[in-house]
Amino acid sequence: MTISRNARLLLGSLLGVGLAFIYVPLAVVIINSFNASKTFSWPPSHFTTMWWSKAIENTGVREALKWSIFAGLSATAIALVLGTCLAFAVSRYQFFGREVISLLVVLPISLPGVVTGIALNNAFTKQLGMSTGLLTVVIGHATFCIVIVYNNAIARLRRMGTSLQEASMDLGANGITTFRLITLPNLASALFAGGLLAFGLSFDEIVVTTFTAGPGIQTLPIWIYNNLFRPNQAPIVNVVAATLVVLSIIPIYLSQRLSQDTTTGGRF
Amino acid sequence: MLNSLSNYFHKKQRLRLVALLTTPVLWLVVAYLGALAMLLVTAFFTIDNFTGNVIQEFNLGNFQDMLTDAAYKNVVLRTLGIAISVTFLCSVLAIPMAFYMAKIARPHSQKILVALVLTPLWASYLVKIYAWRTMLEPGSGVLDWLLAPIGIHSPGFGGPAIIIGLSYLWLPYMILPIYAGLERLPNNLLDASGDLGAHNFYTFRKVILPLIFPSLVAGSMFTFSLSLGDYITAQIIGGKLQMLGNVVYQNFSINLPFAATIAMIPVSIMALYLYLVRRTGALASM
Numbered sequence: 001m002t003i004s005r006n007a008r009l010l011l012g013s014l015l016g017v018g019l020a021f022i023y024v025p026l027a028v029v030i031i032n033s034f035n036a037s038k039t040f041s042w043p044p045s046h047f048t049t050m051w052w053s054k055a056i057e058n059t060g061v062r063e064a065l066k067w068s069i070f071a072g073l074s075a076t077a078i079a080l081v082l083g084t085c086l087a088f089a090v091s092r093y094q095f096f097g098r099e100v101i102s103l104l105v106v107l108p109i110s111l112p113g114v115v116t117g118i119a120l121n122n123a124f125t126k127q128l129g130m131s132t133g134l135l136t137v138v139i140g141h142a143t144f145c146i147v148i149v150y151n152n153a154i155a156r157l158r159r160m161g162t163s164l165q166e167a168s169m170d171l172g173a174n175g176i177t178t179f180r181l182i183t184l185p186n187l188a189s190a191l192f193a194g195g196l197l198a199f200g201l202s203f204d205e206i207v208v209t210t211f212t213a214g215p216g217i218q219t220l221p222i223w224i225y226n227n228l229f230r231p232n233q234a235p236i237v238n239v240v241a242a243t244l245v246v247l248s249i250i251p252i253y254l255s256q257r258l259s260q261d262t263t264t265g266g267r268f
Numbered sequence: 269m270l271n272s273l274s275n276y277f278h279k280k281q282r283l284r285l286v287a288l289l290t291t292p293v294l295w296l297v298v299a300y301l302g303a304l305a306m307l308l309v310t311a312f313f314t315i316d317n318f319t320g321n322v323i324q325e326f327n328l329g330n331f332q333d334m335l336t337d338a339a340y341k342n343v344v345l346r347t348l349g350i351a352i353s354v355t356f357l358c359s360v361l362a363i364p365m366a367f368y369m370a371k372i373a374r375p376h377s378q379k380i381l382v383a384l385v386l387t388p389l390w391a392s393y394l395v396k397i398y399a400w401r402t403m404l405e406p407g408s409g410v411l412d413w414l415l416a417p418i419g420i421h422s423p424g425f426g427g428p429a430i431i432i433g434l435s436y437l438w439l440p441y442m443i444l445p446i447y448a449g450l451e452r453l454p455n456n457l458l459d460a461s462g463d464l465g466a467h468n469f470y471t472f473r474k475v476i477l478p479l480i481f482p483s484l485v486a487g488s489m490f491t492f493s494l495s496l497g498d499y500i501t502a503q504i505i506g507g508k509l510q511m512l513g514n515v516v517y518q519n520f521s522i523n524l525p526f527a528a529t530i531a532m533i534p535v536s537i538m539a540l541y542l543y544l545v546r547r548t549g550a551l552a553s554m
Binding site: 003004007008010011012014015018019021022023024025026028029032040041042043081082083085086088089093095101104105107108110111112113114115116118119120121122123124126127139142143146174200204206207211221224225228237241244245248249251252256 | 271281285288289291292293295296297299300301302303304306307310322361362364365367368369371372379381383384385386387388389390391392393394395396398399400401402403405408409410413414436439458468493496497498499500504513516517520524527528531534535538
């Protein structure tokens with residue numbers, strides 16, 4: 001295709017501007033975590049790794065990280081089971097209300113988090129008389145994680161077709177053996193990618209968590225939010241923020257290696 | 269035993285379907301739709317001004333308050349304005365980036381560029397807005413330090429900051445569908461347009477833009493609707509400015525029925541937007 005040299009240069013520099021827009025703030029976060037000044041000052045005059053060792057020792061951060069991982073894993077496990085069941089039902093069976101299910105499953109992630117949050121809080125505390133805590137956080141997170149697993153699983157199931165399973169059954173394997181030896185291995189990478197995305201979503205969630213966590217539980221995003229405006233905590237917040245930026249490379253690397261149809265966050 | 273159980277299930281197709289559907293559908297209907305329905309009903313209740321308890325009597329008082337108070341109309345208009353600006357800014361940034369990625373970059377660098385655009389989606393939401401707080405801080409922020417030599421100053425915290433912050437958060441969601449749309453666009457269409465004497469910009473306006481319109485709409489579903497319900501960005505870099513989400517958040521603890529009423533606004537706008545998008549048929553051609 002012929003695109004003039006000037007147009008190429010212009011588009012190339014616009015791409016550069018866009019990438020700078022994306023990466024300069026992230027770079028600032030990382031540099032700032034080494035900023036020796038206790039209050040925010042830019043550009044940093046001295047650098048130190050002191051805040052990193054302080055952050056690692058910080059009990060608040062450790063606690064929050066523990067809650068985040070626990071809630072994320074629980075929500076992901078539930079979403080994996082429920083999302084896969086739904087994907088099987090929708091892709092392999094004809095039934096009344098099939099379209100409604102695909103709408104129902106995407107609703108929790110499409111509506112604003114604040115709406116989902118106050119709806120769940122109202123239902124849990126006022127209607128059901130539950131107290132907010134880890135259980136309500138996990139229920140809330142699992143609800144919007146289902147769609148992620150569902151999207152990944154259904155894309156794979158549609159591409160897989162049913163011929164392999166039929167061949168397996170024709171050769172005498174029963175339903176359980178076929179699922180164990182044929183269906184699951186073919187589905188595994190899609191489920192892993194879906195689970196990874198679901199965990200990422202849960203790990204990062206703040207709005208629904210705010211309304212379902214109650215005072216006892218701080219996930220990492222809630223901890224960051226609560227300490228964001230406390231001046232003497234700023235250096236620790238910087239380190240936590242920088243760590244999260246650096247860690248975001250891992251899932252991208254994994255999902256790029258794993259599958260092509262699931263790198264977009266599962267929302268498409 | 270296991271074998272006979274498995275054979276039994278294989279013969280009963282309906283039973284298998286019911287086994288697959290029951291738990292997830294119950295979960296979504298009870299935990300989610302039930303909660304939403306409760307919230308919708310609550311919007312028609314009021315609270316006792318003395319005790320703060322919800323009085324379960326059906327009335328339209330909240331909706332009257334919402335429609336008659338000009339303050340809420342302003343918040344709605346401001347939120348809409350922000351969501352539209354974010355969508356526009358994201359489109360303007362995303363189109364040239366996606367075009368370079370899809371049509372100019374070599375296959376190898378294409379993959380890297382896609383990864384570069386995707387990575388920030390995994391960086392924490394809060395961290396990204398926090399990053400913009402350090403960028404925009406008036407006087408001592410990074411933007412002032414970076415751009416003061418060319419005479420540009422940070423807009424500080426407020427409406428423009430919210431628009432920048434939200435655009436930053438949702439930009440990848442706009443780039444990816446446009447990139448996918450451009451990849452599908454045959455190169456010879458652009459060549460043909462050029463051969464027939466069209467300038468670059470003319471080709472863009474008359475050939476590229478109409479063909480990637482469905483992708484733009486797909487991207488806007490994220491940039492527009494995610495912006496409509498946001499309140500944390502406004503809390504962190506919005507200064508005193510409030511969006512619809514902030515009004516819901518503030519009313520939540522003091523007047524839940526009214527918070528529920530306000531929460532219906534972004535939901536209705538999104539439903540209307542989705543309906544309009546469906547009518548244009550933009551999604552069917554994705």
